[in-house]
Amino acid sequence: MTSLVAQPSSTATTFHRERIADVWDEAQLMLKDNAAESGAGLPFQPDKATYFGMESIDALRLYTARYEDKLVGYALFIFSKHPQYSASTVALQEVVYMAPEFRGYGAAKFLMWADVQLEAEGAEAIVRQVRIGGPDYSKTLTRMGYEPLLTSFIKRF
Numbered sequence: 001m002t003s004l005v006a007q008p009s010s011t012a013t014t015f016h017r018e019r020i021a022d023v024w025d026e027a028q029l030m031l032k033d034n035a036a037e038s039g040a041g042l043p044f045q046p047d048k049a050t051y052f053g054m055e056s057i058d059a060l061r062l063y064t065a066r067y068e069d070k071l072v073g074y075a076l077f078i079f080s081k082h083p084q085y086s087a088s089t090v091a092l093q094e095v096v097y098m099a100p101e102f103r104g105y106g107a108a109k110f111l112m113w114a115d116v117q118l119e120a121e122g123a124e125a126i127v128r129q130v131r132i133g134g135p136d137y138s139k140t141l142t143r144m145g146y147e148p149l150l151t152s153f154i155k156r157f
Contacts, residue, residue: 012067012068013065013066013067013072013102013106013109013110014065014066014067015063015064015065015066015109015110015113015114016063016064016066017061017062017063017064017117018062018063018064019055019062020051020052020055020060020062020076021052021055023062023064023071023074024048024051026071027071027074030071030074030097030099031044031046031097032044033097033099034095034097037097037134037135038097038131038133038134038135040154040156041154041156042156054078058079059078059079059080060076060077060078060079060094061076061077061079061091061117061118061121062074062075062076062077063075063076063077063110063113063114063117065098065102065106065107065110067102072098072099072102073096073097073098073099073102073107073110074095074096074097075093075095075096075097075110075111075114076093076094076095076096077091077092077093077094077114077118077126078091078092078094079091079092079118079121079123082125088124088125089122089123089124090123090124090125090126090127091118091123091125091126091127092127093126093127093128093129096111096128098110103135107137107140108137108140108144111137111140111141111144112144115144126146127149128141128146129152
């Protein structure tokens, strides 16, 4: 990944809702960095057709953070009625990543901004995950009003 500025200004970072198709190629290096840092230990093979298909039925939300028009972060949510709580629209975080030099207050602002967007679009709940052994932003989520809900386990073959 190319180097950005040493201490970027959070005020120069802008947030957007974008289409996956418009960001796909630009995001590939960042996606690989994210998978290396906090992936599930499975082969990294994002399924472009599935993501594009989900977006075509309005079941995904992609929010981006940009610094001087360069992609520096993203948050992708599955956005739909919950199968078990069919009266409720839930935004389930699929993935979130912020380039290391933009973490801290700027990343927290991005998380809060995404929450506002999701609520405005009709989400009644947002579910986020924090990877054990990855960047731990659980304290930030707690300050934002999130509460622990589940502990997930994975078994690989």
